[in-house]
Amino acid sequence: MSRYRVEIVALLAAGLLAACSRHPVQRSTGTAGSAVGGAGARGGGGAGGVVGSGGAGAIGATGSGGAGTLGSGGAAGAGIAGTSGGGALGTAGNGGGGGTGGSTVACAPLSPITRRLWPLLPAQYGNATRDLLSLATVPPLPVTPTSTLPPLAASTLPIDATYLFGLYQTAGAIATVVAPRANALAACGAGETDAACATRFARSFGRRAFRRALDDGEISAAMNVFTTVCPGPSASCATAADFATAINLMIKAFILAPSFLYRTELGPRTLTANAAGVYPDTTLTADEVATQLAFLLLGSTPDAGLMAAADSGALDTPAGRLSELNRLLALPAAQANVTAMVTQWLGVDRAADNVKAPALLSPLAAPDQDPAVIAADLRVSWDRTLTATLWSSPPGKVTDLLTAQTVFANRRLATLYGLPGGTMSNVTFDPIAWPAGQPRAGILTHPALLWAVSDPVNANIVERGKLIHDAIVCADPLGPDPDLNTPEARAVIQTGDSEATRSDARLASGNLCATNCHGELDPYGRLLHAFDAAGNYRTVDEAGRPIDASAMLTAHSPLGPMTSSGPVSFASALVSTNVFAGCAVQRLFEATVAVRAPNRDTCPVNDLRAGFNQSDGTMASLIRQITLSDYARARAGGTR
Amino acid sequence: MTSYKLARRSFLRACGGSAALMLPLLRSMEARAQGIPAPKRLLILHHSQGSPIDLWRPAATATTTTFTLPANSAPFAPLQSKMVMIDGLNIVTDSLQTTGISGGQNTSEGGMVALMTGAPTLGRIGQQDHCAGGPSIDQILLDRSPLLGGALSSSPTKTPFGSLQLAADIRSSRDEVAPRVMSYRSPTGNADISRARQPLYPETAPLDTFKRVFAGPLPPGTDPSVALARELSVVDFMRGDLARLRNLAPSSERNRIDAHADAIRQLESTIRMALAAIPSVCTSPAAPPTFPTTTGRQSFAGESTNLSGVDYFDPADPNNHPHQVLGQTYLALIKTAFLCDLARVVTFSWSSGTSWVSFPTTFDGATLSPGIASLSSPHYPPLSSMSADAQGWWAAIDRFYAQQSSLAIQNMAAATDVDGNSLLDNTVVVYVTEVSRRWDHDQRNMPLLVFGGKNTGLKGGTFLKIADGPLPTQTGLTGNRPFNDFWLALAPAFGVTLSALGSAKQFTGPLSGLLR
Numbered sequence A: 001m002s003r004y005r006v007e008i009v010a011l012l013a014a015g016l017l018a019a020c021s022r023h024p025v026q027r028s029t030g031t032a033g034s035a036v037g038g039a040g041a042r043g044g045g046g047a048g049g050v051v052g053s054g055g056a057g058a059i060g061a062t063g064s065g066g067a068g069t070l071g072s073g074g075a076a077g078a079g080i081a082g083t084s085g086g087g088a089l090g091t092a093g094n095g096g097g098g099g100t101g102g103s104t105v106a107c108a109p110l111s112p113i114t115r116r117l118w119p120l121l122p123a124q125y126g127n128a129t130r131d132l133l134s135l136a137t138v139p140p141l142p143v144t145p146t147s148t149l150p151p152l153a154a155s156t157l158p159i160d161a162t163y164l165f166g167l168y169q170t171a172g173a174i175a176t177v178v179a180p181r182a183n184a185l186a187a188c189g190a191g192e193t194d195a196a197c198a199t200r201f202a203r204s205f206g207r208r209a210f211r212r213a214l215d216d217g218e219i220s221a222a223m224n225v226f227t228t229v230c231p232g233p234s235a236s237c238a239t240a241a242d243f244a245t246a247i248n249l250m251i252k253a254f255i256l257a258p259s260f261l262y263r264t265e266l267g268p269r270t271l272t273a274n275a276a277g278v279y280p281d282t283t284l285t286a287d288e289v290a291t292q293l294a295f296l297l298l299g300s301t302p303d304a305g306l307m308a309a310a311d312s313g314a315l316d317t318p319a320g321r322l323s324e325l326n327r328l329l330a331l332p333a334a335q336a337n338v339t340a341m342v343t344q345w346l347g348v349d350r351a352a353d354n355v356k357a358p359a360l361l362s363p364l365a366a367p368d369q370d371p372a373v374i375a376a377d378l379r380v381s382w383d384r385t386l387t388a389t390l391w392s393s394p395p396g397k398v399t400d401l402l403t404a405q406t407v408f409a410n411r412r413l414a415t416l417y418g419l420p421g422g423t424m425s426n427v428t429f430d431p432i433a434w435p436a437g438q439p440r441a442g443i444l445t446h447p448a449l450l451w452a453v454s455d456p457v458n459a460n461i462v463e464r465g466k467l468i469h470d471a472i473v474c475a476d477p478l479g480p481d482p483d484l485n486t487p488e489a490r491a492v493i494q495t496g497d498s499e500a501t502r503s504d505a506r507l508a509s510g511n512l513c514a515t516n517c518h519g520e521l522d523p524y525g526r527l528l529h530a531f532d533a534a535g536n537y538r539t540v541d542e543a544g545r546p547i548d549a550s551a552m553l554t555a556h557s558p559l560g561p562m563t564s565s566g567p568v569s570f571a572s573a574l575v576s577t578n579v580f581a582g583c584a585v586q587r588l589f590e591a592t593v594a595v596r597a598p599n600r601d602t603c604p605v606n607d608l609r610a611g612f613n614q615s616d617g618t619m620a621s622l623i624r625q626i627t628l629s630d631y632a633r634a635r636a637g638g639t640r
Numbered sequence B: 001m002t003s004y005k006l007a008r009r010s011f012l013r014a015c016g017g018s019a020a021l022m023l024p025l026l027r028s029m030e031a032r033a034q035g036i037p038a039p040k041r042l043l044i045l046h047h048s049q050g051s052p053i054d055l056w057r058p059a060a061t062a063t064t065t066t067f068t069l070p071a072n073s074a075p076f077a078p079l080q081s082k083m084v085m086i087d088g089l090n091i092v093t094d095s096l097q098t099t100g101i102s103g104g105q106n107t108s109e110g111g112m113v114a115l116m117t118g119a120p121t122l123g124r125i126g127q128q129d130h131c132a133g134g135p136s137i138d139q140i141l142l143d144r145s146p147l148l149g150g151a152l153s154s155s156p157t158k159t160p161f162g163s164l165q166l167a168a169d170i171r172s173s174r175d176e177v178a179p180r181v182m183s184y185r186s187p188t189g190n191a192d193i194s195r196a197r198q199p200l201y202p203e204t205a206p207l208d209t210f211k212r213v214f215a216g217p218l219p220p221g222t223d224p225s226v227a228l229a230r231e232l233s234v235v236d237f238m239r240g241d242l243a244r245l246r247n248l249a250p251s252s253e254r255n256r257i258d259a260h261a262d263a264i265r266q267l268e269s270t271i272r273m274a275l276a277a278i279p280s281v282c283t284s285p286a287a288p289p290t291f292p293t294t295t296g297r298q299s300f301a302g303e304s305t306n307l308s309g310v311d312y313f314d315p316a317d318p319n320n321h322p323h324q325v326l327g328q329t330y331l332a333l334i335k336t337a338f339l340c341d342l343a344r345v346v347t348f349s350w351s352s353g354t355s356w357v358s359f360p361t362t363f364d365g366a367t368l369s370p371g372i373a374s375l376s377s378p379h380y381p382p383l384s385s386m387s388a389d390a391q392g393w394w395a396a397i398d399r400f401y402a403q404q405s406s407l408a409i410q411n412m413a414a415a416t417d418v419d420g421n422s423l424l425d426n427t428v429v430v431y432v433t434e435v436s437r438r439w440d441h442d443q444r445n446m447p448l449l450v451f452g453g454k455n456t457g458l459k460g461g462t463f464l465k466i467a468d469g470p471l472p473t474q475t476g477l478t479g480n481r482p483f484n485d486f487w488l489a490l491a492p493a494f495g496v497t498l499s500a501l502g503s504a505k506q507f508t509g510p511l512s513g514l515l516r
Helices: A003-013 A122-133 A161-186 A194-210 A216-226 A240-256 A286-297 A304-312 A318-329 A332-345 A348-353 A371-390 A398-402 A411-416 A447-452 A461-472 A487-493 A499-508 A517-527 A567-576 A579-593 A603-613 A619-627 B004-018 B023-034 B074-082 B108-117 B137-144 B206-213 B224-248 B251-275 B322-339 B370-375 B388-414 B484-494
Strands: A041-043 A104-106 A116-119 A262-265 A406-409 A430-433 A551-553 A562-564 B041-046 B083-087 B123-125 B129-131 B163-167 B183-185 B198-200 B298-300 B303-305 B345-349 B427-432 B448-451 B462-465 B478-482
Touching (some): A116 B251, A122 A194, A122 A240, A161 A240, A161 B206, A194 A216, A194 A240, A240 B224, A262 A286, A286 A304, A286 A332, A304 A318, A318 A619, A332 A371, A332 A579, A332 A619, A371 A398, A371 A406, A398 A567, A406 A411, A499 A517, A562 A567, A567 A579, A579 A619, B041 B137, B041 B322, B074 B083, B074 B388, B074 B448, B108 B129, B108 B137, B108 B183, B137 B163, B137 B183, B137 B345, B137 B484, B163 B206, B322 B345, B388 B427
Parallel strands (some): B041 B427, B083 B462, B163 B345
Antiparallel strands (some): A116 A262, A406 A430, A551 A562, B083 B448, B183 B198, B427 B448
């Protein structure tokens, strides 16, 4: 039995692998999967269709032939067992067997990620220095032009002169804080010379800072920093204070070095280009896997466990990676970090910045009408809701997020949202069921989300529609937005005396944008129109007219053309069709690898969806599915 | 009186090991002592949303040399003898994205990109975030001109910081990059156009810029020469580590690594500036203050921004105008950076093309009617109202920017450069905007002023009316030319010959009549 087979058997025995592991990428016609997850195709559900998509192995790096899952109207096609792919870049095996009868809808290929440098975001820089140096607090971090952007866009953060100078100032402040502890950090042994101690420190601290072992040349370079304070061939320091200063200077050099400022995803350092200047495709090293998992789940540099797993070679195996991933997912810090990713994916992190008109907060006494305080309450409520669903014991499914009928509230929120508050305080947040008169649909109608995507006064149908379009159903991009500054567009925009009538005008206008953008967006937003800009339930709009929360979705919607009576039935459809789960896979995949899926029907994402659909549906399984995939670990070599 | 030789010795002694990097300053001193030419400089100064043409352009009876500036260009009258006013240029956008995208014609976002790069965009993200498809003109000139001493050039005259990108405010609708960035490096080949463009984001905090350019942090109580050696050892370590990554990384990371290398080089300049005594010719300015900043999500009329900025109008202190003070602070820093020869190329923007700078409802005698104010103001300029009060209110704001910009350029004219001439005698200032007409974002007859004294080659005191081009005018006639023709004409002022800029429809050839 091959090593691969042994590992898969072991995983199955441990109950950690879902029902089947399949070839990563297939076409319905059974063509071979391309290396690093190339183009594939999804069997369309035509009448009598036999074969669905070749799915990815549930978590496997490589797999055997796949069984189709998405075909309808016929039996799923049994895949032909593929040969074992030897690693992520694989020589992927033969594709799963294809059936006949169904139309073939090509999924969009996604090029493999070329080896790269990925700059730490300011917050990650702060976390990493905090954890490396046991800082109680992190000095002020530089503000960057991309600070307000989601991780996907923020991965383009340039380390330019302004940002580097900001980091230099931060590093200087950190050095000042660390200075009194420099000798303790070096922890010289009895009888150890200054030079020997400093060299040992450079090797051990450098290993942690650079998230990989340093070679002798790098150690020598670090010692050049040391010897500016303690010069001479023996690098002996005149005083203990000089030694501390020299160690401190080394620390400053390490936390300003490019190897600290970038997550490197370069593969083995022995990689060499061929005569044509092309590097071979590769996979992340164990150290790079540790770094990937650490910044994804901890938002910081690898902890001791990850370092040890990298050093021992455990991260070179699927079982080892799974073991470390499971360990991390059990940590509250990782759960909080994933929760924060979900929060950012759904745009709720913007809530704290959004003020509201006092009239919307009128159920509260005047002293309690501070939007910043309410927004902070809402964020706690949101986090508690997500945590209770995703990380409880046993954990709920990702789709349970859409069906929860309780909300965590303190007295202030209970008063604002018409909940039975009783003797609650403003300090504690208790789960309270929404009153029967308020048709709520989990996080889709959570006040924090509604608050975040609304204006200070208006509910903002378009923004809400865009949120659902982009983040709840992951519909394909609509193409370029219209120019809203033309007189014709302004005339349409300013027609109507309420949000609903203005939406009607947009929908009636066939030429506002070529891609029928409002025909796509507005219906989603109308589904939430029974909630005002603060997220409170209402039955009449700002013009005093009864609210109709039903909407007709177009064929462009991943749910297909359908009429939904309101948020509850909409959420139910999202769950039953797996559209929301599929969107979760897509958005968290993108955030994990910092690669944008060109559309909803992207091959590697489809494979992950297929695997996730066969899992227990928890967030932990979703994270496992993504982070242990071939795509996440494979890198194209690139050119010299 | 201190002799020049003594000053030179004391300067070099103060510089210690940093003498090489301090050569620009030394050259400045020597230039003053020996009467050799001062360096050339370029400042591109942007204000947003155009200018009302009837209040900007001289009357139809004006001639090339005899013209009177109307109300909104009148603030520049004191500079008229060193100024060329150009009328008849159109911004012409283009895009490499062929699916019906124009590159943002008649938008502030597309206008900013086309104005500064002159090149077809890579395409558009979201509503109007047009991705620059080429380097900006300031970077093109910086790289090619030995007179401008670019950081990346091999010129022996390169300056410590190469170029500076500064802005009084960068808040933009939907946080789009296009309207808030003036400078770009050459795009990469990344298939993701948001990553392919290479914006040089402007700095917006004068105090941070001051620390970076004029006085880096110096550990207290430390011998400067010792501190310098230590800090430079850190820089050397950074540089060596980057070289290692350069060897390992594929070519797709080359631009990122090049930018990082330049950042390290500029950091070294900062450290050396902080630790070396600076001669009086280059007196470090006073540390700027901090400013009250509006943060968090700001939304209005369906638009929003999450970026931070400093408003003209401070509700807590109506007599305080932080936007104005911040802008003037930056313009003063630019003047000193030029005098110190720390950078010869600067772009400065008063606000993004989709400005979110708050002004009071009543401003300089113009008042928005309540109806208009309820649509957009008092916080933000009305988007596209054609009402008389909105136009009058915006004209007042446009006049404000003209007054403030003129004041700064006059300060440059009053400053003595290293060759004993006026700083403006060696400096070209281009006053630009990204649309000509605010209410519909028309981009014909773009308002454009160019300033420069006797050593710049500019034909001061000229009103250059273009009538020989193929493009339409605002009044529906023809005769206008693409804006890029101006950049082609200006390039020789810096010893650069540009024969083409942008796609075939974006230029016809250099304007005549700009330079002597």
